Amino acid sequence: MRYLPLEEIEEGMILARSVFAEDGRTLLARGVKLTKNYLEELKALHFTHLFVGEGPEDFEVNGISEQTYSQALRSVREVFLNAAKKQNLDYKEVLDVVDFMVDEVLNEDVLFNIFEMRSHDNYTYLHSVKVGIIASIMGKNLGLARKQIKELAVGALLHDIGKMCIENSILEKSGHLTYQEYEKMRLHPKYGFEILRGAPGLSLLSAHVAYQHHEREDGSGYPRGLNSEQIHLYAKIVMTADSYDAMTSGRSYRRTLWSHEALAQLAAEAPEKYDPKMIKLLAQSVALYPVGSVVLLNNLEVGLVTDVTRESVKVEFLTGTDKGKKIALKANDLLKIERRLS
Ligand SMILES: [Fe+2]
Structure with missing residues (x-):
């Protein structure tokens, strides 16, 4: 593939x-x-x-099934669109899909590995779903209980719902925002909290994920400028996953970073902006070389990544005498991936 x-x-x-x-x-x-x-x-x-x-x-796809993925996309979109229309929100579908998602994350050796086929019109929903998946995997690797992973996942899927209260002219503006526009944009976490708090079936902690996902460790975030101790663990997870996905899925105004580049960039912003423990957790939860990437090996041959688990990366040789052969590379093997080519 x-x-x-x-x-x-x-x-x-x-x-x-x-x-x-x-x-x-x-x-x-x-x-x-x-x-x-x-x-x-x-x-x-x-x-x-x-x-x-x-x-x-x-x-074969290692990770979240396509069915759960598309169902998550559908249910997030529906809730977001209803929030934009200020209609009464029904979270049943979101809660149902989180059940499936968490089951899949808990039952399998899953690494976040998705490079989905993105078109420019569906960025918000795809981003929400990906942040939901990454946060669930991080929650699992942190050893959270199922109920906690669910609260975390719901907050992650809906973290940007407050954006539905911001005018489209600001959300869709391609150039830089003016000061006033930026100030309005910075209110989306607060709007999100107001939408989600007290919603039947939702934990207040999920609402706090929306409220706190733009806070930063040193208090430089928004909307309240909370510091490290005041930010909830779930929000620390989601802010890291949120930034990672934004960096690796290339909004039009900057170059798309590869997984290892995004991790390095986040690490460079720790401990001021991000909790170093969360960056470590993220690194354990995402595939460094996602399925489909072409890589250079340290024997100077080129390979195609065909499967990734926490234990190994399966590579098919594209060059050399072993061309066509597949091999599973483990952390301590002499043969290693040198870097990603495409
Ligand atoms: Fe946001």
Whole structure:
């Protein structure tokens, strides 16, 4: 399975991961043979990358199932859109999907590994779902109980719901915000807290995740300028996951960072902005070389990452006498990944 820019994808290649619309519907299911029409339509919808593969073994996904992923996308979108319309919010679907998500995270050796096929119109929902998944994995690796991981995951999925109270002209502005616009934007955590507090079925702690996700360890965050001791553990997890995902999913105004670059950047901002323990936890929870990346090995051969677990990275040789052979690299092996090529 490879993760390729649309321009490099040819007709006849097989889609290895489904493509979802912003409402969570499946636009193209994995396993489908890509035609010229499909590719043109995806381009028109602003998709930039796809996972493509060759055989059935290419379609195994380590991590959250596509069904849970698309259901999460759908339920988050619905709650957000209702919040924008100031309608009564029903969190049942979100709570249901968090049940599935946490089950999957707890039952499997999951690393966050998703490079989903993003189009520019669905950033907010995808971002929310990814932060939900990363935070759940971090909660598991921290040894939290199931109930706690659920509270954390709900807060993570809904952390930006307060943005629905901010005018679209500010949310969608491509250039820099004016001071006044920025001040308005900085209120979204507070709005989020007001929406979520007291909602039936939700823990107050989930609401506090929304309230505190832009606070920083040294008190330089917003909206209240809380310091390290005042910030709840769940919010520390979510602020780290939030920043990591923003860095690795490339909003248009900056270059997309690779996983290891984002981790290094976050580490450089610790302990002032982020709790170093949370960065360590994040590093244990995300795949350094996600499935589909092409890497240079220290024997100077090039390989394709085909699977990642906490114990090993499976690499298929793309060059050399072992071309085509797959090998599982463990932390102490002599053969190592030198760096990521694409
Ligand atoms: Fe936010």
